């Protein structure tokens with residue numbers, strides 16, 4: 579064999595070896611990269627679950643809904659304040675009227691956490707508190723009660739009467755749709 583052939587063979591061999599080596603290196607690197615990516619993903623996921631937990635905690639803190647008993651208590655306090663308000667309006671006791679109106683406004687706000695369900699119709703079984711009309715009645719009641727309080731403190735009785743009508747409308751309107759039948 580001439581040295582040329584040998585040289586050519588060596589060259590071919592070295593090229594082949596270099597090629598294999600390169601491919602090998604590439605695959606190893608590829609695998610390592612893939613592993614790194616996996617780890618990154620894992621870390622991201624861990625981050626996500628932590629965030630998720632925090633969100634849940636916040637939800638629990640914020641979204642504490644009324645028990646059935648608390649809902650009844652809220653409404654009973656509302657009625658008591660409402661009756662006192664009407665009585666003291668007759669006597670034109672502005673300070674007491676304002677005080678009772680404030681109680682009503684607070685309890686209307688509290689009742690946004692009502693946990694009861696829609697009783698009839700297409701939305702039956704969904705939460706009452708998520709319904710547009712339910713929320714609007716509570717908004718209207720709270721707003722009107724605040725107005726009563728403000729005007730009563732100024733002894734503006736016409737304006738108090740006006741706001742009182744608005745507040746009073748919401749009680750019956752909402753009960754007609756959302757108050758369950760009295761259970762024994």
Ligand code: HEC
Nearest residue numbers: 649650653654656657660712715716748749752756757758
């Ligand atoms: C946005 C709706 C809504 C408004 C507005 C509303 N209520 Fe109610 N009310 C309810 C619901 C729902 C119940 C039933 C609560 C339960 O038993 O779970 C209820 C129950 C009651 C009860 C019965 C409580 C009991 O012990 O069972 C009284 C009394 C009452 N409301 C008074 C009032 C008065 C007075 C007003 C107005 C100043 C008013 N409510 C405004 C929804 C409303």
